[in-house]
Amino acid sequence: MVKFYRKSVPLSALWVSSNERLSDFYASSWQRGESPIPMLVIRILCAGMALAILSWSLAEAPTPYWLIYLTNWGLLLVASLFLCSLIMSSMAIYNRSYETKKLPWYASLYWAVFNVSVTISIMITALYWLLLYNAKVREVETRAFWLDVSTHGITSCLAVIELLLSRTPVRFMHLYQPLSLGLWYAVFSCIYYVAGGTDANGKHFIYEILDWSQSKRAGIIVVASMAGLIIVYAFIWAIALCRDKVSTLLVRTTSHDLPPAPPDRHTGIV
Template sequence: MVKIYRKSVSLSGLWVSTNERLSDFYASSWQRGESPLPMLVARLVLAGVAMAILLWSLIEAPNPYWLIYLTNWGLLLDVGMLICGIIVSLEVIYNKPYDIKELPWYASLYWAVFNIAITLSIMITSLYWLLLYDPNLREEMGARAFWLDVSTHGITSVVCLAELLLSRTPVRLLHLYQPLSMGLWYAVFSAIFFVVGGTDINGNHFIYDVLDWGQGKRTSIVVAASMAGLVIVYAFVWGVALCRDRLSTLLVRTTSHDLPAAPPDRHMGV
């Protein structure tokens, strides 16, 4: 459920440790009740797709430079998010924790990775197809490499959007700093990579041409624009979650309230 703070901001709200319902992390928006099974099945399917793309990427181009690319960071985060989600679902099934506002560690971990993975995945897809993809190289790449690119820079985002749309996972504007921190850390990593003389598989002293710190002014502008882009993407994720919650509550979910028992009617005697 999307949270909007109007009066005050608590420090606990900045982190991922409190929420009104634990069921927001294991139930689907599109089900009645709070059974963890529908979302568990969906996460198993999505995790299978994400894991297949990850293995394909590792097998297709095995090299020691695999971990320097933001795309692969995003891919690992996507798989990690879904594995964390599966752990949440399984914990609920086997341990049946009661609903408390102080979240168990596995729900907090899933929530943090969720905030980062979905935002970063959409951002990576946008940056790749807008800035890095060269249609003139498609024939040189070959069909397998092209479809691997489509998978790592497209299907992964579809998987993340499916998790966002199917789940009830809360999206809070206060958590914007989490994907921003990851994006900033990658920018710092690319700068350190350049300073220490790191090279990519082709011998270039940068990871991506747009992150060539030899052209510091241009790269700084790219980083600043990317941070602004992350803000826009996170706002989009927040908006999608807002629509998801309102539609699912209106069309599918029922709400319940803990009302006190009605007093006996003194006239009717019941």
């Protein structure tokens, strides 16, 4: 379900603490009813792939420098997304009778991680293939190329699968959540540079395009990236809107959920 508010919004709605239906976080858009089983199966498969890619990346670069790269932050986010989603689906199996709009902690946690990880993973994919990928360097490194494809492509595809198949709400007012993480990484990279940090090759920047020794260019990149995040989040919001409209029209029709009318006691006609 997607909500877009044209009127004033209470401050409580800016957080991920309330929603009309808890089933929006464990049922699929493409199913009738509210069984948590279909999304649980999908999430188990996606979690396995996300954790496999995360493990591969860690095995290829087992150094403290692994933590300084935005790509690896994205890997951790996507892995966290599916771990949180598994908790959400598992809890739904044991406790589906939730009559209040206030969400349990595990639903709020999943929702916040969803908002951030889907947006950031798509943004990382776009930035890498548009600005950072060097075909000449990778053409002779087959193993490294497929790791790039996995970390900068497959992980974002997994996040998009969660977006398309789930009913997870996307509210435009939650834009501040992925923006906050994007700004935090920019601040972190600047602090890291000022503190004399280097990358794995001893260079005084994490990414050459974000070299704070050229502060004007780095600032422009940060501003452009924040604008890109807004565009990506708007795109995600639009996809979720279309997802809910189409699935409600074609699959989640309320008429199929209504009990049959009793027959007329005089004519016997239903």
